[in-house]
Amino acid sequence: MNRFTSLAAACAVSLIGLPAMAQHEITWWDFLAGGDGVRMRAMIDQFNAEHPDINITPTTSEWGVPFYTRVRTSAAVGQGPDIMTYHLSRIPLALQEGILTPITDADLQAADLAIGDFFETAVDAASDSDGTLYAVPFDIHSIVLYYNRSYFEGSEFLDDDGTLTGINSLEDFERALAHAAEAGSxxxxxxxxxxxxxxxxxxxxxxxxxxxxxxxxxxxxxxDNAQKAQRAIEIMANWGAQGWQPEQAEYPASVALFTSGQSAFHLNGVWEVPTLNDLQNDGSLGFEWGAVQVPQLLDQEATWADSHAFALPIQGNQEMDPERRAAVMTVIGWMQRHAIAWADAGHIPAYRPVAESDAYLAMEPNATYASLADTAYFDPRSQIAGVASPVYDAGVNVIGPAMHGFMSPEDAVAQMRAELQALIR
Structure with missing residues (x-):
């Protein structure tokens, strides 16, 4: 044996017992921070442990414009991830930019999924006008109505189980607000x-x-949509004029008003459920709370909603290797079947077998507001709508001043319409 064969033999011996490299190294991008980020990292770690042939390497970027700008620029030159999280409200803009690849029936089959496994509202938001799917919905997250039971004890607004009741119109809701104010809120x-x-x-x-x-x-x-927008602003402005809502409360302050016991109601996303659970579990929340679907205050049930989804960006001028794409779909399928861990963050799983499972229906208050998945009201299908978009900017720059009394609701609607119309190409 010469020194070269001896070296090869030594190297072979030294590699015995080392884990084999995964056949597929999957690059993953997301925008998930806080509790969402912790839960997703745990899911990724579990997937990697169960799949020695597939390894996910995750990277988290800043939520909103920074994330989507990075996706757009990297996809165009083929430097993007294999898989990424995506807000369904951003799908129309992504389609205009041409940065997503369609999700085919063969893709879903590779993930052991089917269109019928998902809530129809989420599928519609994930598809183009022809019904082609461009993302796989992972959850439905919406605003819900949180409430502090202590302000409603013995009133018509709390049933024997401590669940909010008796709010079936705007008038009912405003009576409940007045009751809470009289009760010390x-x-x-x-x-x-x-x-x-x-x-x-x-x-x-x-x-x-x-x-x-x-x-x-x-x-x-x-x-008549302008009149409906004006009516919505009038309602919000009236809540301010009555002293029922805070002036210029930023996000952390709005949460603190509720968790400190100063507010009887709190309108916010399902993502604050873990915050309240944690505070209650460590004994720092001084009241019992619940959360329900936003009641029908006007003509029909509807609640603003969005979805986190999984999408596959284009790879510049290249096509993803079919085996690699199948591995990516394996990841998506596994995430869907294990979405009960994601539901712990307050989200409603978009995958019906999990959303309708005994395990999910035992989760509270999640199960109480899960019905909103069928009446979820997604942002307009437009390139100027969705997360971190011009319509969100209109919220703070136009609707905000009107609801605080600095302009009339009618003028706010006219300004919003003119500014947004100018952005539509």
């Missing part, structure tokens, strides 16, 4: 009144409950 209704997200989600819910549409065939607030 300093700010009966808290939400983010000083930021784009909170204002937009409440406004859009009130629009949706009137059957309103912000954008139709490229036209902003056509027909």
């Amino acid at each position: 300093r700010t009966p209704l808290s939400y983010q009144t000083g930021g784009a997200g909170g204002i937009w989600r409440v406004f859009y819910t009130l629009m949706g409950q009137q059957g309103g549409e912000l954008i139709v065939d490229g036209e902003v607030l056509p027909g």
Whole structure:
């Protein structure tokens, strides 16, 4: 044996017992921070442990514009990830930019999934106008109505089980707000009144409950939709005039008003459920709370909603290797079947077998508001709508001043319509 064969033999011996490299190294991008990020990392670690042939390497970028800008620029030159999280409200803009690859029936089959496994509202938001799927929905997250039971003890608004009841109209809700104020609530209704997200989600819910549409065939607030938008702003402005909601409360302040016991109600996303659970579990929350689907205050049930989804970006001018693509779909299928871990963050699984499972139906308050998945009201299908978009900017720059009394609701609608219409190409 010469020294070269001896070296080869030594190297072979030294490699015995080392784990084999995964056949597929999957690059993953997301925008998930806080509790969402912790839960997703745990899911990725579990997947990797169970799949020695596939290894996910995750990277988290800043939520909103920074993430989507990075996706757009990297996909164009073929330097993007194999898989990424995506907001379904951003799908129309992504289709205009041409940065997503369609999800085919063969893709779904590789993931052991089918279209019928998902809530129809989420599938519609994940598809183009021809019904082609461009993302696989992972959850439905919406605003819900949190409530502090202590303000409603012995009233018509709390049943024997401590569940909020008796709110079936705007008049009922405003009577409940007045009751809470009389019961000592300093700010009966808290939400983010000083930021784009909170204002937009409440406004859009009130629009949706009137059957309103912000954008139709490229036209902003056509027909009687302008009147419906004005009505939504009038309602929000009245809550302010009555002293029921805070002025210019940024997101953390709006949450603090509720968790400190000053607000009887809180309109916010399901993602705050873990916050309240944690505070209650460590004994620092001084009251019992619950959460329900936003009641039908106007003509029909509707609640602003969005979805986290999984999408596959283009790879510049290249096609993803079929075996690699199958591995990516294996990842997506596994995530869907293990979505009960994601539901722990307050989200409603978009995958019906999990959302309808005994394990999910035992989760509270999640199961109480799960019905909103069927009436979820997604942002307009437009390139100027969705997360971190011009319509969100209109929330803080136009609707905000009107709800705080600095301009009339009628003038706000006219300004919003003119500004948004100018952006539609």
